[in-house]
Amino acid sequence: MSLLDRYVFSEWLKIFVLALAATLGILLLERLYDDLPDFIGWGATTWEVLKYFGLYTPSFLPTIIPISLLISLLFSLGNLHRNNEIVAMRSAGMNLWRITRSLWVAGAVLSALLLYLNARLVPWSVEQSRILKDNLHFASEEERVDKRYIGNIPLLCFDNQSEGRMWFMNNFSEYSYEGFGINVYQHDAYGRETGRVMAREGYFDDVDNHWVFIDGRDQKIDPASGEVYFSRPFEKKAYPDFTEDPVLMKTLSKKPQDLSYFELEMLLDKIPVESNPKMKSYEIRLMNILASPFRCLVVVGIAIPFAVAGVRTNPLVGVSKSVGLFVLYYVISSISRLLGEQELIPLAISAWLPLVLMLGLSVHLFRKVS
Incomplete structure (x- = not known):
């Protein structure tokens, strides 16, 4: 890594760590505000509360890493642009790719990290924190409620079409x-x-x-x-002959976005989409989990062009455009998911189309300002 790459990377990394810590802290405080009264009512110890939030923390990362990446890129590159450092680099004969290649590498590394988190760590985090919270809740009710009615799920339905x-x-x-x-x-x-x-x-x-x-x-x-x-x-x-697994029934009663990668895999393995149309939303959710890590590359692609070519008299113009495109990505994702659930487009296309469209737009914007 050259001296220039190290400098650009270090300027970005400092802001990224601060943005990540601040965003994570806000989300943890919000979660603490929501859950702490329940833990106190259940008689949970300080260690159990700390253990729960320690287990739950990794589940925030897939959400906050792309957001922190966007904030840090806009802020760090905006500083370089306002200080005319980008102009100086370009005057030295460097193109935009040469200047920002360390940031693209960082985006690719974060994408690989998120892929691992989504496939391994986050599912474990979601399931273990849920088990701990449920056990605390169940233990608090065991002395005053009939055990048959603890953890009650009303109106549980299960359609076993194959049998x-x-x-x-x-x-x-x-x-x-x-x-x-x-x-x-x-x-x-x-x-x-x-x-x-x-x-x-x-x-x-x-x-x-x-x-x-x-x-x-x-x-x-x-x-x-x-x-x-x-x-x-x-x-x-x-x-x-009635071999339906109650774990499967219980899992199907939850919304796709509330399930971990492991749970979605288990559902789709036991109930193929072909046998139950309801499973389309679960398969789309699974595909979105696999596709979502590459949002980091989308973020890099939409942040760099506007950060280095912003309007000097009003830097917020470039920032607002970048944030607007980031919001547009989520709007397109929602529309694409709906089209997939309605079978208007194939499920695989519904999951990957928003990513491909935004990556294509990112490449276009990047080449335009290079």
Whole structure:
């Protein structure tokens, strides 16, 4: 690395570290404001609170790194431009790529880092912090609430299209993994109802890997006429064919943006998009996680042209244009995701199109000011 590269890089790095620390601190304070009253109410110790925020902190990084990168690039390059250092470098015969190549390398390194974070560290962070928080919550309720109603998920539904079963539960306990008010509707290949199981409660036998229902009724239905030709009550009955994993059911009850990379992979592995249209949004979310690290290159591409060619009498013009393009990227991403969910464009294109468009625009702007 030449002396010039080290100088430009160091000027940027100082601002980047400060912006990263400030943004992270603000987000942690906001999270602390939201969650601390709950932890105090649950009787959590200081160590448990610190452990939770230590586990949760990495999940902020995919959001704040691109923002901090944008702020630091605009600020550091803006300073170089206002001090006429960019002009001096260009007068020495250096083009814009020669001046800013260390920043492009930094953007590529941050993209690789975010790819690792999204694929490994952040999923672990999200899951472990959620487990710790849930355990504290469940432990605080264990003495005053029936364990079957701790961690209650109301109206849990699961459509197992591959095996022709539709599940409805009035309530499901994340603590005891028991369901209450259970109705399971069975269908044939043509979508006609062939049977129905209704039970007051049920649980998943994780030894034999099937569901056991308590205090219920088993019905058989003629698919042609829709009439019930068999109906028998039972006190307790095991259903070896009912192998639906309650962890899968619980995970599907959450929004795609609330799930980790590992959880999304697990869902899509067990429920392919072809078997359930609902899974489109989960696959798009997974693809967006893989594509999002390359936002760092987009940020570098849109920040450099406006920072070095800003209007000297009003530097905020270049800054506002860069921020506007950054916001435009997120608008295009939202529209593209919606088009993918509606099957108007392929899912892969919906995830990668915004990135390709903005990278193309970045290259154009960069060449224009070079």
